[in-house]
Structures are given as structure tokens and as C-alpha cells.
Amino acid sequence: MADGFSLDPRLAGTSVEVGDWPLCHVRLADDARWPWLLLIPRRAGAVELFDLSSEDRAVLVEEASRAAEIVRDLIQADKTNVATLGNQVPQMHVHVIGRLKGDAGWPGPIWGVGEAEPYMHAERERLVVTIRDRM
Amino acid sequence: MADGFSLDPRLAGTSVEVGDWPLCHVRLADDARWPWLLLIPRRAGAVELFDLSSEDRAVLVEEASRAAEIVRDLIQADKTNVATLGNQVPQMHVHVIGRLKGDAGWPGPIWGVGEAEPYMHAERERLVVTIRDRM
Numbered sequence A, B: 001m002a003d004g005f006s007l008d009p010r011l012a013g014t015s016v017e018v019g020d021w022p023l024c025h026v027r028l029a030d031d032a033r034w035p036w037l038l039l040i041p042r043r044a045g046a047v048e049l050f051d052l053s054s055e056d057r058a059v060l061v062e063e064a065s066r067a068a069e070i071v072r073d074l075i076q077a078d079k080t081n082v083a084t085l086g087n088q089v090p091q092m093h094v095h096v097i098g099r100l101k102g103d104a105g106w107p108g109p110i111w112g113v114g115e116a117e118p119y120m121h122a123e124r125e126r127l128v129v130t131i132r133d134r135m
Helices: A054-075 A121-134 B054-075 B121-134
Strands: A015-020 A024-029 A036-041 A079-084 A094-099 B015-020 B024-029 B036-041 B079-084 B094-099
Touching: A015 A121, A024 A054, A024 A121, A036 A054, A054 A079, A054 A094, A054 A121, A054 B054, B015 B121, B024 B054, B024 B121, B036 B054, B054 B079, B054 B094, B054 B121
Parallel strands: none
Antiparallel strands: A015 A024, A024 A036, A036 A094, A079 A094, A079 B079, B015 B024, B024 B036, B036 B094, B079 B094
16 A cells, blocks of 8 residues: 555454545444444554654544544444554554443443454444445 | 633542643543543533544644653653543543553553552652653
């Protein structure tokens, strides 16, 4: 891809492609317990927020905000969680998750909670199309 | 404070004031296990990223990036974690945490890990001054 960017296979392996925004590649985590998007800035070598230019950061936060609206709308979420952690996969990726009071991890964060519950194939495809329509 | 903003007492009760940036009130979480800043946009009623204006979001991500550099420098952190969750305290606040490989929660996130270890008073005051000098 452009400028040497290539998606980390650990991110690719647990999610499916949704599409691309001006800065970020957008993926859906394959876990039916909550709507969970991954936004990966297409910038080779970016790990930390301060690795991006100020211009890229402004775009990133707009795309994260839009992603949060999308996951909110999908389930009428009570809260969205937005985070860039990267302790296990350093390639910068922003998690955007729709949360419901009483979901499996509530009120804690979702990382490390139980096991992923992969979508049924047809359900996942429908959801990807729905998200893509709102991007 | 301006425009009806007032700090949620649950945020105030677990942290100490460091200072103010153009958008955010900045606090240090009282937990000596990792350098952990809280950035609270001084905007009454803001809960979600999409509650802020685009202009405020651009400032927020700059302040979060600067905070990440500060916590990185404090401990030569291996990674910074930046997140807005708000499942327990809805008032928008961004966590910015410096992480070291092998710290108490590594490689998971730090929320809900063990018990906070409050700073010794003098140590905390020194740290607040150090952070303030870098803001």
C-alpha cells in the first residue's frame, strides 16, 4: 500500500475489512458481543499518537468520532469506548466500541474479557454492509 | 467554572490537579504504579467524542498527544495508552498512561487491575511540579 504501510497480520486475523476513510483503514472486530471497529491510520511506522502529524491527528479524531456515532447507532449504545493501547500490537490502531449497560464486560473495559464470539458469516456480512453505508 | 463546567467529584477524588491546557483540565491519578494523567475537556455536558465540536476535538487530540509524550518521558515508557471510556463516570475524560513491559497490568489495560497505590505526599508533589514544567 501507499508509503510502505501494511496491515499487521495480528489485526487482520481477528477482524474483517469494512473500508477506508481518508486516513484510516476501517475494520470490524469479529466478536458479536459488541460492535467494535478498528481504525488503523495508513501511516507506515506509526505507533504513538505523537508519531502522527498534527494534521493527521485532527483527521484521526474526526474519524474516531464518526466511528463512535456509527457504533452508537448500531445498538443504541449507552456509551462508546475509544482507545489506542497497542501493548500487544504496536501498529497504531484505535478501538471504537459500542457498550450497553449490562454487557459482558460492563462497566469495565472489554479487552481480555472472556472469549471472542465470532459472527455468523451472513450476519457479519450484513453488518459490514450496514456500516459501510454509514461511513 | 466557565459555561457551567464543574469537575465530577469521582474524578476529583482519585486524582490531584496539575493544571489547565486551552481545552482540558489536567489531573494526575493518585496511583504510583504508572504515570497516569486525566484530561477533562472543560465543556459542560460533554460525554462522547461526538458531543464536542470539531475544533474542540482537534485541540483534544493535540493535548492528548502532548500528555502522552510527557508520561513517556517520565518513565521512558515502552508504550502509552490513551482512552476515553466513561462507563463509570460519564463526564468526558481521557486517560493517558505510561506503560512499561512487565508492569502490574502488562500487556493488558490498567483499569481494574489490583488496587491503586497512592503516592507518598512529597513524591506526588515533586511529580506534579515536573509535569507542570513540561506542559
